[in-house]
Amino acid sequence: MKAFAEMVFILVVVIDFSLLVSSRLKAVIRAAAAQGALLSVLPLLLSSERVEVGHVLALSLGALVVKGVVIPWLLTVAIREARIRREVEPIVGFIPSLILGAVGVALAFALSNGMPLPTPEKHDLLVPTALSTVWTGLLLVVSRRKAVSQVIGFLVLENGVFVFGLLLSDFMPTMVEAGVLLDLVAAVFVMGIVMFDINREFSSLDTEKLSAPKD
Amino acid sequence: MLFVVLAPLAFSVLALLDPLAARRPRALLAGGLTHLAGVGWLIVAAPSPALHGWLELDPLAKVVLPVISLLFAACSVYAQGYLARRRDRDNRLFVGGLLILLSAMTVVATSQHLGLSWVAIELTTLSTAPLIYFDKSARALEAAWKYLLVCSLGIALALLGTFFLALASASTGGPHSLLLSDLVRAGHMLSQAWVRAGFAFLLVGYGTKMGLAPLHSWKPDAYGEAPGILGALLSGGVTSLGFVSLARVVQVCSAAGEAAFARDALVAMGLFSMGLASVYVIGQRDFKRMLAYSSVEHMGILAFGLGLGGVATSSAMFHAVNNALTKGVLFLAAGNIHRSYGSKLVDEVRGAARRLPVSGSLFLAGFLAITGSPPFGPFFSEFSILNGALGAGRYAVGALYLIFLSVIFVGMGATVLKVVPGDPAGAPEVANTRDSLATAGPPLFLMALVLALGLHLPRGLKVLFDAAAARVGT
Numbered sequence: 001m002k003a004f005a006e007m008v009f010i011l012v013v014v015i016d017f018s019l020l021v022s023s024r025l026k027a028v029i030r031a032a033a034a035q036g037a038l039l040s041v042l043p044l045l046l047s048s049e050r051v052e053v054g055h056v057l058a059l060s061l062g063a064l065v066v067k068g069v070v071i072p073w074l075l076t077v078a079i080r081e082a083r084i085r086r087e088v089e090p091i092v093g094f095i096p097s098l099i100l101g102a103v104g105v106a107l108a109f110a111l112s113n114g115m116p117l118p119t120p121e122k123h124d125l126l127v128p129t130a131l132s133t134v135w136t137g138l139l140l141v142v143s144r145r146k147a148v149s150q151v152i153g154f155l156v157l158e159n160g161v162f163v164f165g166l167l168l169s170d171f172m173p174t175m176v177e178a179g180v181l182l183d184l185v186a187a188v189f190v191m192g193i194v195m196f197d198i199n200r201e202f203s204s205l206d207t208e209k210l211s212a213p214k215d
Numbered sequence: 216m217l218f219v220v221l222a223p224l225a226f227s228v229l230a231l232l233d234p235l236a237a238r239r240p241r242a243l244l245a246g247g248l249t250h251l252a253g254v255g256w257l258i259v260a261a262p263s264p265a266l267h268g269w270l271e272l273d274p275l276a277k278v279v280l281p282v283i284s285l286l287f288a289a290c291s292v293y294a295q296g297y298l299a300r301r302r303d304r305d306n307r308l309f310v311g312g313l314l315i316l317l318s319a320m321t322v323v324a325t326s327q328h329l330g331l332s333w334v335a336i337e338l339t340t341l342s343t344a345p346l347i348y349f350d351k352s353a354r355a356l357e358a359a360w361k362y363l364l365v366c367s368l369g370i371a372l373a374l375l376g377t378f379f380l381a382l383a384s385a386s387t388g389g390p391h392s393l394l395l396s397d398l399v400r401a402g403h404m405l406s407q408a409w410v411r412a413g414f415a416f417l418l419v420g421y422g423t424k425m426g427l428a429p430l431h432s433w434k435p436d437a438y439g440e441a442p443g444i445l446g447a448l449l450s451g452g453v454t455s456l457g458f459v460s461l462a463r464v465v466q467v468c469s470a471a472g473e474a475a476f477a478r479d480a481l482v483a484m485g486l487f488s489m490g491l492a493s494v495y496v497i498g499q500r501d502f503k504r505m506l507a508y509s510s511v512e513h514m515g516i517l518a519f520g521l522g523l524g525g526v527a528t529s530s531a532m533f534h535a536v537n538n539a540l541t542k543g544v545l546f547l548a549a550g551n552i553h554r555s556y557g558s559k560l561v562d563e564v565r566g567a568a569r570r571l572p573v574s575g576s577l578f579l580a581g582f583l584a585i586t587g588s589p590p591f592g593p594f595f596s597e598f599s600i601l602n603g604a605l606g607a608g609r610y611a612v613g614a615l616y617l618i619f620l621s622v623i624f625v626g627m628g629a630t631v632l633k634v635v636p637g638d639p640a641g642a643p644e645v646a647n648t649r650d651s652l653a654t655a656g657p658p659l660f661l662m663a664l665v666l667a668l669g670l671h672l673p674r675g676l677k678v679l680f681d682a683a684a685a686r687v688g689t
Contacts, residue, residue, distance in 0.1 A: 118386030118406040134375060141368060150364060154371070161375050168381050171391040
């Protein structure tokens, strides 16, 4: 079990890197979907006997459906409608953002060594993976121009928060966890509506084109 | 207590289902007034906590909840006039969204559970983002997008911070809970490193919601493009709740012995916000964006007061009330002026006092009040925050505070004095937009409250502000 969980964590970080370098939006959406699907296995792998099986299964299935299927599908529809394929001219280039990502991952590992966990360890790699993924998501949101890319960045950030939340699954009511999933749907849903309107008015999902109000 | 949460929701369902556009604003009015009555009853009856102690009318809630309820009621009256003039726009989402916002704000104000607060704060973002796009223009769309993205990012980081605090509570002997009373009781049993990390992330998260610099980037666009009602509710209601939520986190930090760290961060961020606002407010040609920077400034003042502790924190509570009411006046009056001239640029708007005698004068009076002129309420709260800083021997930060206040007074004054006096002849005019009872009455009412708070602060309120400050800890 433990070795399998380690594989998952490593793959999640590898996907973080691949998200930072690819310019084809379809590939980015697929990578984000794969990351979401991978994460949905973690509640099963890391569950302790203190938690009811029902909660673990619900969390795992919920994550798989929302992060792995529904949202990637919505995003695919969005790029098909808008006929965009690539992220062109990101604010921070692909190679610099990869380097920044690597620095963030290194920092995440260093930081989590310096912050001893007050709870019994779930897995050595959990905290660094969570922080790396949060960092990758932040980086994607601020360094990309297309609305779709920014939404993907937000999802990756939420994936990182989800991984961290697994630390608390033993003693926190599932309400907080359910809140995460619900919120994700709601946020992207609203974002999707807004994006749809951006699309109608400008026939492209480039947020840079919309920058009339300036100081 | 659940009544004041559920009643607005019920009215929002009514409004969302109602096929008749002309009838929907009445649901808003009914929701606002019912809520106000409910909150009044809560204050008098002081019921026991609801939902296993998750919702409670603690002193902080007693400070903000009545103000928000009053502000919302005033806005719901104003909406009767405003929406009657905006028949061209579908108001279904607008009315429904505002009522959901009211319900979410009530939960944030009374929530004693950090997880629940977080969910409700996210709901305030989701319910208001589509409303910014009420005008359906390209600029409004960009503003809504920016608001949604920046606030969602902030809120995601706030969730991570909340998880950090939950982890801090899970040390051996810890409460394993996110209930404020449990966390405060645990005190030093909390893992300090994680409390510190949690505060840092929550400061960024809820700081985004408050619009503290440098996390304020959504504010000028959102306040500039949103209808006046929404501006009033965001700058008076939602941002005040960001402040209250942050104060509750500081409460946990104080209990865990990490108060010094939290307070220094708040003072620094507060002063930075005021400094940034003073730079951007000078030469501002759009009077609604000017109000956005004024909001950045006042959130800075609140953070500054919260960070100083003691008398200054109690005054910050007073200032939260003053700011909410005065921002209501300013945004509603600015909305009236904007509607009448069809423009919010100082090059095209002049003579507002002549064309709109009530709204124009209120805009001027609101400006004087918010920049801290006597005898209005904000003068006393801003002054006693300064007193708190000097009393604590912090002369350098006190001096900076005073300098920023003066610069902002001059900067805002230059813009306001282009709008209010003068001859309106030749300026653009939209038909049928003169002051009416519904559009000018509510800001007048709020202004009267601001003046009353300045002329006489009831003893009960003073005690309440002190109690709220004491709860945050020293």
